[in-house]
Amino acid sequence: MAVELETIVSLCKRRGFIFQSSEIYGGLGGAWDYGPLGVELKKNLKCAWWRDNVYARDDMEGLDAAILMHPRVWEASGHVAGFTDPLVDCKQCKKRFRADHVSGPGCPECGGELTEPRAVQFDVQDLSSARWSERSGPCLPAAGDGTGDFRQLSRTCSTRRAAKLPFGIAQIGKAFRNEITPRHFTFRTREFEQMEIEYFVPPASADEWFDYWVKERYRWYLKYGMRPDHLRLRQHGPEELAHYARATYDVEYRFPMGWLELEGIAHRGDFDLKAHAQASGRNLTYFDDRTRERYFPYVIEPSAGVDRAALAFLVDAYREEEVRGRRRVVLRLHPALAPIKVAVLPLLRNRAEVVELARKLYADLRRRFPADYNDTGAIGKLYARQDEVGTPFCVTVDVQTLEDHQVTVRDRDTTEQVRLALDQVVAYLQDKLAVD
Numbered sequence: 001m002a003v004e005l006e007t008i009v010s011l012c013k014r015r016g017f018i019f020q021s022s023e024i025y026g027g028l029g030g031a032w033d034y035g036p037l038g039v040e041l042k043k044n045l046k047c048a049w050w051r052d053n054v055y056a057r058d059d060m061e062g063l064d065a066a067i068l069m070h071p072r073v074w075e076a077s078g079h080v081a082g083f084t085d086p087l088v089d090c091k092q093c094k095k096r097f098r099a100d101h102v103s104g105p106g107c108p109e110c111g112g113e114l115t116e117p118r119a120v121q122f123d124v125q126d127l128s129s130a131r132w133s134e135r136s137g138p139c140l141p142a143a144g145d146g147t148g149d150f151r152q153l154s155r156t157c158s159t160r161r162a163a164k165l166p167f168g169i170a171q172i173g174k175a176f177r178n179e180i181t182p183r184h185f186t187f188r189t190r191e192f193e194q195m196e197i198e199y200f201v202p203p204a205s206a207d208e209w210f211d212y213w214v215k216e217r218y219r220w221y222l223k224y225g226m227r228p229d230h231l232r233l234r235q236h237g238p239e240e241l242a243h244y245a246r247a248t249y250d251v252e253y254r255f256p257m258g259w260l261e262l263e264g265i266a267h268r269g270d271f272d273l274k275a276h277a278q279a280s281g282r283n284l285t286y287f288d289d290r291t292r293e294r295y296f297p298y299v300i301e302p303s304a305g306v307d308r309a310a311l312a313f314l315v316d317a318y319r320e321e322e323v324r325g326r327r328r329v330v331l332r333l334h335p336a337l338a339p340i341k342v343a344v345l346p347l348l349r350n351r352a353e354v355v356e357l358a359r360k361l362y363a364d365l366r367r368r369f370p371a372d373y374n375d376t377g378a379i380g381k382l383y384a385r386q387d388e389v390g391t392p393f394c395v396t397v398d399v400q401t402l403e404d405h406q407v408t409v410r411d412r413d414t415t416e417q418v419r420l421a422l423d424q425v426v427a428y429l430q431d432k433l434a435v436d
């Protein structure tokens with residue numbers, strides 16, 4: 001079943017995942033607010049990425065570089081160079097034109113296909129509140145432009161785990177792009193978040209590491225339950241490659257509006273370190289003990305959009321199905337991504353002892369997992385509300401619980417129920433929610 005983007009937009013609005021920014025003033029194009037459930041989904045995605053790429057690896061360290069940087073950083077990375085008007089690039093002959101100078105649909109010189117218009121209207125040096133990224137330049141300063149940090153990092157890291165190449169820096173942060181036509185909900189916006197890795201490697205093994213990261217990043221989406229037939233890798237052709245890139249792959253997702261990029265993995269060669277070494281006059285080379293050679297490390301850069309990943313996981317998880325004669329909407333989100341992990345639902349809200357017990361259980365669970373409590377309706381309705389936001393487990397407390405101290409735990413996907421002793425609920429959930 002193919003879900004329409006509108007269905008997801010309306011679910012997000014109705015249930016408080018994502019809604020229009022500045023709505024009471026008519027909204028602001030390309031800006032979206034994440035409500036209580038959206039925040040959790042996004043946070044879970046970032047935590048999963050951080051856990052897998054920083055905590056679970058010996059060769060990676062985290063970084064949170066300042067958004068404000070020395071103006072010369074922006075110069076060296078090529079961001080300042082005179083972009084003031086919306087520009088389009090010809091995918092064929094690679095010439096760049098002012099969008100308002102192009103009259104027909106194709107390139108004025110060779111007739112080739114043009115990219116979307118983009119502009120840099122901010123003055124980068126005045127951009128004191130924003131991390132700037134522009135189509136053809138490196139993205140987050142910490143990752144792309146922040147490769148200047150390589151010097152510091154290679155020193156700091158040598159006292160820790162990642163003393164030698166290859167090693168990587170991981171960073172998550174806001175990025176801003178002056179998209180001329182923000183669209184497709186949160187897919188293309190002016191403000192978004194990126195999760196980026198700068199992985200520094202010896203030039204001799206850069207191609208192998210590039211292959212490794214392309215596969216690794218593709219696998220990551222599958223690990224969190226994305227349907228394999230909705231995910232693919234696409235290599236950039238020579239006409240599409242950015243000027244700094246030796247090769248690039250996109251991880252693409254089959255969105256309702258077509259196959260579109262979730263993440264780009266770029267083989268950047270020594271572009272960044274060379275540019276920053278030249279501009280700063282600092283030595284950013286690395287001495288390889290093993291080969292007794294000195295060189296600029298090459299950089300492999302997997303760069304993922306948090307918002308696009310969140311949207312793709314929502315689309316992928318959405319199902320309308322019939323279970324035991326009842327129609328339901330369910331988000332089959334991976335438990336690690338689900339905003340609420342468990343909901344406690346008393347079956348009899350008029351029985352004070354049942355409510356009291358349910359509240360006690362809820363108080364206990366919420367210290368360990370993002371949890372919810374609801375006694376405002378019939379159980380069918382309460383389950384439906386949790387299914388619709390992807391809560392993997394619901395625990396019901398009933399009259400029987402008062403006698404046998406057992407509760408019923410219902411699984412979102414199978415709707416199957418198990419009866420468990422109250423004091424086993426935490427261990428049961430911990431086991432079910434564990435991620436390897």
Ligand code: ATP
Pocket residue numbers: 135139177179186187188189190191192194261262263264303304305306307308309
């Ligand atoms: P596109 O071609 O779709 O504009 P890009 O190739 O310019 O994307 P990158 O520079 O590779 O994008 O940025 C890395 C990631 O950041 C993208 O894969 C995407 O997930 C995210 N991203 C880029 N631009 C936007 C945007 N305007 N809105 C939301 N996410 C974005």
